[in-house]
Amino acid sequence: MNKAGKTGAPLRALGAMSGTSLDGVDAAVVETDGRRILGFGKTGYRPYSAEERGVLHAALGQWSGPEAEAAGDVVDAAHAALLSQFDDVDIVGYHGQTLAHEPRGRGTCQVGDGAALAQALGLPVVWDFRTDDVALGGEGAPLAPFFHFACAKWIGATEPLCFLNLGGVGNITYVDPSLEAPEQPGALLAFDTGPANAPVNDLMQARLGLPMDEGGQVAARGQVEEGALELFLAEPYFARIPPKSLDRNDFSEMIGLVGELADADAAATLTAMCAAGVLQGMEHCPCPPARLLVTGGGRHNPVLMEMLRVSLDCPVEPVEAVGLDGDMLEAQAFAYLAVRVAYGLPTSCPGTTGVGALVGGGVVSRPGD
Numbered sequence: 001m002n003k004a005g006k007t008g009a010p011l012r013a014l015g016a017m018s019g020t021s022l023d024g025v026d027a028a029v030v031e032t033d034g035r036r037i038l039g040f041g042k043t044g045y046r047p048y049s050a051e052e053r054g055v056l057h058a059a060l061g062q063w064s065g066p067e068a069e070a071a072g073d074v075v076d077a078a079h080a081a082l083l084s085q086f087d088d089v090d091i092v093g094y095h096g097q098t099l100a101h102e103p104r105g106r107g108t109c110q111v112g113d114g115a116a117l118a119q120a121l122g123l124p125v126v127w128d129f130r131t132d133d134v135a136l137g138g139e140g141a142p143l144a145p146f147f148h149f150a151c152a153k154w155i156g157a158t159e160p161l162c163f164l165n166l167g168g169v170g171n172i173t174y175v176d177p178s179l180e181a182p183e184q185p186g187a188l189l190a191f192d193t194g195p196a197n198a199p200v201n202d203l204m205q206a207r208l209g210l211p212m213d214e215g216g217q218v219a220a221r222g223q224v225e226e227g228a229l230e231l232f233l234a235e236p237y238f239a240r241i242p243p244k245s246l247d248r249n250d251f252s253e254m255i256g257l258v259g260e261l262a263d264a265d266a267a268a269t270l271t272a273m274c275a276a277g278v279l280q281g282m283e284h285c286p287c288p289p290a291r292l293l294v295t296g297g298g299r300h301n302p303v304l305m306e307m308l309r310v311s312l313d314c315p316v317e318p319v320e321a322v323g324l325d326g327d328m329l330e331a332q333a334f335a336y337l338a339v340r341v342a343y344g345l346p347t348s349c350p351g352t353t354g355v356g357a358l359v360g361g362g363v364v365s366r367p368g369d
């Protein structure tokens with residue numbers, strides 16, 4: 001018997017993710033038995049208002065206290081509003097919002113109360129996905145890799161490939177789809193590549209009052225400052241052997257490296273830092289991948305995509321090239337992982353978070369608990 005009291009029947013799972021960009025909540029349905037993807041369903045998005053985003057920003061780096069509690073209230077309310085619009089769901093995967101992440105220090109902190117969400121929705125909710133992995137010596141992130149393995153099977157991949165998520169932070173998963181299961185040694189290698197869009201967003205906000213460099217238009221007019229790029233790559237993080245993970249603001253001082261540059265040069269240089277982190281990361285792959293499939297908001301930035309294409313030796317394509325939805329992959333991942341947790345299957349392994357053994361993290365809360 002497993003946590004859900006069932007034995008691996010297909011479930012319709014609804015996953016929800018509030019990412020490090022703090023733009024809003026993504027939600028998506030996946031039909032799965034916890035191993036294979038059987039189909040994808042409805043998706044939804046609920047942006048945070050400027051006021052809500054301010055509350056979340058103020059709480060970044062907090063582990064508890066009034067600011068973290070206020071952020072939790074915003075996150076719970078936004079999820080309840082969005083997820084209540086979905087019908088015909090068996091189980092919910094609720095990632096919540098990461099406020100702080102220090103796996104080798106204080107731990108990892110996601111706000112969002114899954115027990116309260118279970119009452120509000122009248123559905124079982126799986127949440128707190130990262131704590132057990134960190135408690136057992138893992139990085140607690142990235143957790144999407146087990147889902148990436150299932151995606152590789154879903155698209156019929158036969159050769160090793162990489163998924164690259166370009167959100168606020170970047171993370172990459174190397175998948176060998178010739179193996180049967182994600183927990184098999186060699187099936188997965190995953191880690192955070194470095195900052196992705198967060199420094200560019202912060203620069204745009206500070207200098208131009210804009211949330212992002214839409215279409216890479218500002219970076220496209222600039223020149224990359226090679227000296228700043230070299231200083232960035234000298235950060236010890238890049239020499240560390242994976243698995244490894246980052247907090248959103250671990251590289252916030254990067255903006256200081258471009259502080260003297262004009263807006264366009266600063267944007268171009270921060271964008272190049274993201275691409276350079278990926279290039280460094282690719283060197284850790286056990287074999288050259290046949291292709292790199294890009295997910296997350298950064299794939300909408302043509303300047304960033306071109307920087308990746310010119311520096312990498314394999315085709316670089318958005319995940320839409322294989323019929324996946326790059327705006328929803330993380331929400332789908334937490335739908336998939338919720339079913340794995342409910343069925344007692346692992347959600348991380350030494351190759352994904354560096355944890356010493358297989359871990360099936362996550363708490364299951366049912367309405368009425």
Ligand SMILES: Nc1ncnc2c1ncn2[C@@H]1O[C@H](COP(=O)(O)OP(=O)(O)OP(=O)(O)O)[C@@H](O)[C@H]1O
Nearest residue numbers: 019020021167168169197214215296297298300301
């Ligand atoms: N059209 C666009 N042009 C340029 N950048 C874009 C565009 N659309 C999205 N982005 C970038 O992608 C970011 C959002 O990415 P995404 O939604 O994948 O992040 P997230 O899921 O919050 O982060 P993480 O994966 O780190 O948790 C935006 O903040 C912006 O920087």
Ligand SMILES: CC(=O)N[C@H]1[C@@H]2OC[C@@H](O2)[C@@H](O)[C@@H]1O[C@H](C)C(=O)O
Nearest residue numbers: 020098101141142143144169171330
């Ligand atoms: C601690 C935390 O929330 N990490 C996020 C963040 O955003 C991207 C990257 O850093 C990744 O490691 C992770 O999210 C994805 C969904 C993951 O766990 O796979």
